[in-house]
Amino acid sequence: MGNPKQKWTAEEEEALRAGVAKHGTGKWKNIQKDPEFNPYLYSRSNIDLKDKWRNMSVSANGQDSPAATPTPSPMSQAPAGPSALPLLNPVSTDVHMDAAAASKSLLVDGKTASKYDAMIYEALSALKDPNGSDTSAIVSFIEKRHEVPQNVRRHISSRLRRLVSHEKLEKVQNCYRLRRLVVNGTKGPIPKPKEIRPRLSGPINSHLGETLEEAAVAAAYKVAEAENKSFVAAEAVKEAERVSRMAEEAEAFLQLAKEIYERCSRGEVVMLV
DNA sequence: TGTTGGGTTATAT
DNA sequence: ATATAACCCAACA
Numbered sequence: 001m002g003n004p005k006q007k008w009t010a011e012e013e014e015a016l017r018a019g020v021a022k023h024g025t026g027k028w029k030n031i032q033k034d035p036e037f038n039p040y041l042y043s044r045s046n047i048d049l050k051d052k053w054r055n056m057s058v059s060a061n062g063q064d065s066p067a068a069t070p071t072p073s074p075m076s077q078a079p080a081g082p083s084a085l086p087l088l089n090p091v092s093t094d095v096h097m098d099a100a101a102a103s104k105s106l107l108v109d110g111k112t113a114s115k116y117d118a119m120i121y122e123a124l125s126a127l128k129d130p131n132g133s134d135t136s137a138i139v140s141f142i143e144k145r146h147e148v149p150q151n152v153r154r155h156i157s158s159r160l161r162r163l164v165s166h167e168k169l170e171k172v173q174n175c176y177r178l179r180r181l182v183v184n185g186t187k188g189p190i191p192k193p194k195e196i197r198p199r200l201s202g203p204i205n206s207h208l209g210e211t212l213e214e215a216a217v218a219a220a221y222k223v224a225e226a227e228n229k230s231f232v233a234a235e236a237v238k239e240a241e242r243v244s245r246m247a248e249e250a251e252a253f254l255q256l257a258k259e260i261y262e263r264c265s266r267g268e269v270v271m272l273v
Numbered sequence: 274t275g276t277t278g279g280g281t282t283a284t285a286t
Numbered sequence: 287a288t289a290t291a292a293c294c295c296a297a298c299a
Contacts, residue, residue, distance in 0.1 A: 005283055005292055029275060046275065048293080054278095055291055135279075157279075158289075174279090 006043075008052055015040035016049055016056075025053065058151050116159045119146060124169070124178050132175030135160060 019031030019041070028046035031037055041049065123141040127133045133141075138160070139153045149155075160176050163169040169176045 003283085003293080007291075026276065047277085050277070051292065059290080153278085161280090162288075
């Protein structure tokens with residue numbers, strides 16, 4: 001109760017940006033205490049600053065062009081800052097920024113979203129952990145397999161939550177796993193989990209482990225692929241059954257039509273009731 | 274104590 | 287109904 005969520009004002013955001021420019025990221029308490037910024041940030045805690053910076057970073061990250069436009073973007077790319085990342089607009093006298101900035105807000109369109117979903121499915125099928133995989137495992141798998149923005153974790157966990165709420169995935173404790181989906185009537189016999197996980201984490205003999213791991217990853221990938229295909233196949237079977245049913249019906253109609261035609265041609269009067 | 278990542282809740286679209 | 291912004295919590299140094 002008593003938690004109306006106070007939104008960040010433009011002044012606060014600017015103070016935070018300036019604070020990060022001055023102290024660097026991670027120095028949240030310093031920024032908050034700094035007399036230069038405190039007047040704006042006194043009502044915010046250091047972790048509020050951290051969270052806000054995280055949110056701003058996510059919003060600033062336009063994950064559109066995959067190959068990162070080599071064309072020198074009009075805006076300078078963090079030139080003077082020591083380690084500041086998401087500086088979109090040089091503070092200066094802001095006033096106008098909506099016109100230009102509005103066009104490139106974070107816009108996770110359906111395509112991107114389902115792309116992430118697909119990656120999640122891929123990761124889960126590949127990792128193939130009967131108990132499910134936690135977000136870290138999923139994200140790191142995805143990061144290895146795809147070129148994704150750094151803060152993709154945020155998106156992934158959001159997607160995970162959504163998939164769970166839609167009962168596409170199930171969550172046990174911190175782990176997510178694929179939900180057993182019942183394709184058509186045929187009771188799917190359990191895929192027979194042989195439960196062979198090499199799982200050697202020995203730092204010694206690294207090259208051996210690495211090879212094995214690579215093999216495991218490759219195998220996992222094949223499995224994922226196969227599963228994908230089998231899913232498609234299952235769908236195809238369903239479709240075939242459907243078509244076949246339709247064919248049967250069509251056949252019946254055809255017979256009926258034939259009979260009607262014959263009778264009519266004999267001069268009979270045929271009534272359909 | 275402060276930072277951080279993972280997670281949840283409220284809100285705007 | 288979903289994506290996002292604000293907020294919370296627990297682990298870690």
